[in-house]
């Protein structure tokens with residue numbers, strides 16, 4: 527039985543071309559900036575994000591952490607969406623290592639944060655209050671089902687934050703999914719933010735890595751923080767080489783993952799007992815609710831036994847993510863297996 531792994535696009539394996547590029551990569555010591563392949567990746571990333579400079583980091587989580595460390599000081603407060611990855615899945619690093627208060631503002635189902643909620647959450651000057659200094663956004667929005675933030679929305683909310691002297695960081699782990707879905711350059715989506723990071727190792731299929739982009743001055747300070755947290759890598763060109771292939775070759779094909787996700791979402795909507803709003807899903811993440819006759823851990827376990835791997839989101843929701851290694855036939859097969867289980871359980 528073929529296993530269909532829909533747990534995450536992080537499960538994608540490097541392509542042949544990436545492996546070849548890794549083998550052939552020209553490398554040096556990146557801590558002293560002598561790795562030509564890392565330098566090339568950083569230049570390419572900065573260019574694609576429309577920023578002056580970029581920093582190669584081992585993971586999306588480290589990029590987000592470095593953004594907080596670089597933009598803020600201990601004792602300050604940062605605003606985050608209530609469903610944000612930085613809040614849910616980054617081990618509380620912003621607080622533990624950055625010493626900042628993480629204050630949440632509600633995420634709408636479409637990944638946005640209401641500007642009035644942001645305005646209300648920004649602290650006025652007062653002896654009792656920690657200063658609010660950073661707003662964090664996420665595009666696409668993971669827990670909101672891969673929801674896309676438009677350039678207009680991003681520009682409006684960032685404008686508001688800037689009026690109040692906050693900086694804006696964009697967790698763009700999947701920013702290229704948003705760019706492809708909206709048919710705009712990623713740089714348009716990143717433009718209103720002071721910093722943006724994106725991942726190479728998810729939908730773009732590289733084995734490792736993320737880039738944190740911003741002004742030259744910001745990136746230089748982030749580079750020092752990266753060193754402090756142990757993220758300075760030596761001959762990192764070996765992995766950066768795969769990242770270059772990811773950026774040059776893997777962006778446009780993301781439309782295929784969006785099509786398979788749509789096929790999955792509408793297929794699930796046809797299975798009686800499953801709750802889903804299929805029209806919500808614009809990129810490669812699909813969220814649905816199995817029938818209440820089965821618990822979520824049981825559902826996931828049963829599906830795994832039947833060769834379809836999916837993940838829980840807490841509460842009654844499960845998540846399926848499409849990616850390069852999932853074909854249309856895999857989606858149809860996954861739908862068959864899900865339908866069979868649901869029929870047995872209801």
Ligand code: TLP
Pocket residue numbers: 533534535536584585586587588611612615664666667668697699700725727736
């Ligand atoms: N997300 C992973 C898990 O951590 C949940 C996934 O499978 O989706 N920002 C966003 C929006 C992300 O979705 C992720 C990874 C990250 C940051 C962190 O990236 P990594 O895992 O490379 O540090």
